[in-house]
Amino acid sequence: MSSTEQGTSSAAPAEPTTAPESAAAPEVPESFYYVHGKDKVVHKVSAGALQHSALIHGMISNLGYTEEQAKANPFPFENIDGDILQMVVDWCNQHKGKPTPPEDTNLPKQKEKLFDLVLAVNYLEIKELLTYCCKQVAMMVKGKSPEEIREIWMIPTDAEDEAAEKEAKKRAGKEAAGETAAAAGDAK
Amino acid sequence: MPISLLSLPAADLQYTINSMDVGDLIAFSLCSKRTKKLVKSSNLLLIKTTATVFENDYIEFEILAFQGSFNRDIHKPIQFFLWENRWMRVDRGNGTERWKFTRSHCIAHFMSLFKVRMVTYLDLIGLSQVPYLDTVKQIFPRCYTLRIGKYCSDEVTKSAILKLAPVSKEVEVGKNHIITDIPHFWILKLKFVLLNDEERPLKLRLDDLLILNIRSVYILNTNITEKELNMFTKLWLKGSQRFYRPETIRLHTNNGFKMDQVLRGIQYETVIKDHSYRLKRGDGKEMTIINVAAVLGAEIPPFEVFERRRQSECLFVCVSPLKLRLAVSLFLERQIQSSDSTSTRSDPPIPPPPDPILRVHLHQIRSSDFTSIRSNPQIPSPPAPIRRFHLHQFRSSESTSTRSDPAIPPPPDPILRFHLHQLRSSDSTSTSSDPPIPPPPAPILRFHLHQIRSSDSTTTSSDHPIPPSPASILRFHLHQLRSSDSTSTSFDPPIPPPPAPAPRAPDPRAPGPAPRTPAP
Structure with missing residues (x-):
């Protein structure tokens, strides 16, 4: 994964994304990269599709993998569930080299998946998809009352917030006391 | 399974919050203090809030706001129906919902959410219990415009003015007769007062006009006499107070005002174009009277508009409000159209209005000067002044030619706004004054003698300017004024009456409009 052999793939990503079907342009072989999530299932993604992700694009630019190296060392995203990563990959492939539409109807409707998707997309730095996801999250509470919103988004009440704050303060105080005690013990 | 939004x-x-619409944001803000803070930091912008207070402790609260990221045109008001000790009902445009919040909680919450300290409009509708006004004041400690409906009882109207007007900037009252019972009403420091009782005329007196401390007054029905207006004008001309606050006073009467009586004994200049009369006093302040009825062809009783330019004081006098609006509309439209057809070709064309308010640059209107006034020097275009008219004024003007058109509803806000210096153009400097006024029966006014000595109303313009008086309120002794009038030279011809009624409003599109010169 951490191998950093210098290859020739630095110029490869941009070309196939713009005009893959154009017959006039000279055929440039599209390079592919591999990613896997928490479930270790490897997904093959074209460099053009991965351009949506600022994080992966930066990694590709910096690492300069050859195709063989990329196949041998898929990018690991251990904090992203396999199905969420699959969604992200699908979205990137769908919107490869296309202008992003104002609305995207292919986003998941399930709330928990949407939330995980927001976190994953935020991590992968896919701006357009993040915009869609945030709008989708906002749509979850459309026309809902405050009580319903509180339930859907798990918003703690003021009392719960205060209790949590108190607890956090207490914990911080205890930790500080423990640290000072340990420091005193070391000094002795 | 729910998700924890706040852990995003x-x-x-922030992006998610900015993607929510106004109603959802308000609901979200009510979830907790944290969510309220988040909404406060969002791009939510308030346009106005309206609180309507009814009998039986029932309040309707309306919020008109929009998201900064959204198109402004798509906003719609959100209404809250609030009873004391009951949960509120909300209408966001999709039927009413019930939210578990009380009135006292939510009003304070909304004020804090939009970072405002006053509601825009506080409407009192049909209230009859005076003590309830204390509750209203407690809930809404301040408001921008207080509107007291005509169905409120007399006691409530009076108490509401006394209690709530001092915490307001503008006041609209639906009952005229209450005003006379409130001794300090005219010295309230307000930006605007509208007395919209068209049924009963207001007994407005000269003293009221002299002590007036309200910047803009609009009275839809008053029975002030021409004599008092004449007196007021004379006193204003003789006065030198720089602190007279009113900028606009519009007075409507059902009977019409006789211009010759209003202007009797006063030296003025006639501006032919808009049938206005310009008065100038020693310290340079100016007042303009506009005879819109003459513009209309005098088919309605004449009304006059006084204005004092530059130093921001003016007075409007006119007939019934509907007719006034028609008159003003026609007048404005005619100005614009004639400006298109006149000989001044160098003026740039009027740009199309960008929004519902039509803006016309004054120098364009000025170009519509009548060509007969050859002696007038060319007035340079002012740098900035813009004339603004609401479109409905223009719309209404279209209907003036057919008398059977339905009445135009009065607009909610004062609509006549124009810079006075636009009237400066196209003057014909006919100066006249009337024979002296007979002495009035009782001394009403007081003034300092040195003010009168300095200039008589009928003296010529070579008089020295009046030195400024230290007093901030106009007070004149009437007998002094009387003597000054009686000793004045009376060889001046009488004030010309307003131009004779024409059978029809002249066609503004007619090329080369013939100038109407006033009678000598």
Whole structure:
């Protein structure tokens, strides 16, 4: 994964994304990269599709993998569930080299998946998809009352917030006391 | 399974909040203090709030706001129906919902959410219990415009003015007769007062006009006499107070005002174009009277408009409000159309209005000067002044030619706004004054003698300017004024009456409009 052999793939990503079907342009072989999530299932993604992700694009630019190296060392995203990563990959492939539409109807409707998707997309730095996801999250509470919103988004009440704050303060105080005690013990 | 929105990264959370519409944001803000803070930091912008107070402790609260990221045109008001000790009902445009919040909680919450300290409009509708006004004041400690409906009882109207007008900037009252019972009403420091009782005329007196401390007054029905207006004008001309606050006073009467009586004994200049009369006093302040009825062809009783330019004082006098609006509309339209057809070709064309308010640059209107006034020097275009008219004024003007058109509803806000210096153009400097006024029966006014000595109303313009008086309120002794009038030279011809009624409003599109010169 951490191998950093210098290859020739630095110029490869941009070309196939713009005009893959154009017959006039000279055929440039599209390079592919591999990613896997928490479930270790490897997904093959074209460099053009991965351009949506600022994080992966930066990694590709910096690492300069050859195709063989990329196949041998898929990018690991251990904090992203396999199905969420699959969604992200699908979205990137769908919107490869296309202008992003104002609305995207292919986003998941399930709330928990949407939330995980927001976190994953935020991590992968896919701006357009993040915009869609945030709008989708906002749509979850459309026309809902405050009580319903509180339930859907798990918003703690003021009392719960205060209790949590108190607890956090207490914990911080205890930790500080423990640290000072340990420091005193070391000094002795 | 629910998701924890607040655990999202800060940027995503903010973006999500900015993607919500106004109604959802308000609901979200009510979830907790944290959510309220988030909404406060969002791009939510308030346009106005309206609180309507009814009998039986029932309040309707309306919020008109929009998201900064959204198109402004798509906003719609959100209404809250609030009873004391009951949960509120909300209408966001999709039927009413019930939210578990009390009135006292939510009003304070909304004020804090939009970072405002006053409601825009506080409407009192049909209230009859005076003590309830204390509750109203407690809930809405301040408001921008207080509107007291005509169905409120007399006691409530009076108490509401006394209690709530001092915490307001503008006041609209639906009952005229209450005003006379409130001794300090005219010295309230307000920006605007509208007395919209068209049924009963207001007994407005000269003293009221002299002590007036309200910047803009609009009275839809008053029975002030021409004599008092004449007196007021004379006193204003003789006065030198720089602190007279009113900028606009519009007075409507059902009977019409006789211009020759209003202007009797006063030296003035006639501006032919808009049938206005310009008065100038020693310290340079100016007042303009506009005879819109003459513009209309005098088919309605004449009304006059006084204005004092530059130093921001003016007075409007006119007939019934509907007719006034028609008159003003026609007048404005005619100005614009004639400006298109006149000989001044160098003026740039009027740009199309960008929004419902039509803006016309004054120098364009000025170009419509009548060509007969050859002696007038060319007036340079002012740098900035813009004339603004609401479109409905223009719309209404279209209907003036057919008398059977339905009445135009009065607009909610004062609509006549124009810079006075636009009237400066196209003057014909006919100066006249009337024979002296007979002495009035009782001394009403007081003034300092040195003010009168300095200039008589009928003296010529070579008089020295009046030195400024230290007093901030106009007070004149009437007998002094009387003597000054009686000793004045009376060889001047009488004030010309307003131009004779024409059978029809002249066609503004007619090329080369013939100038109407006033009678000598």
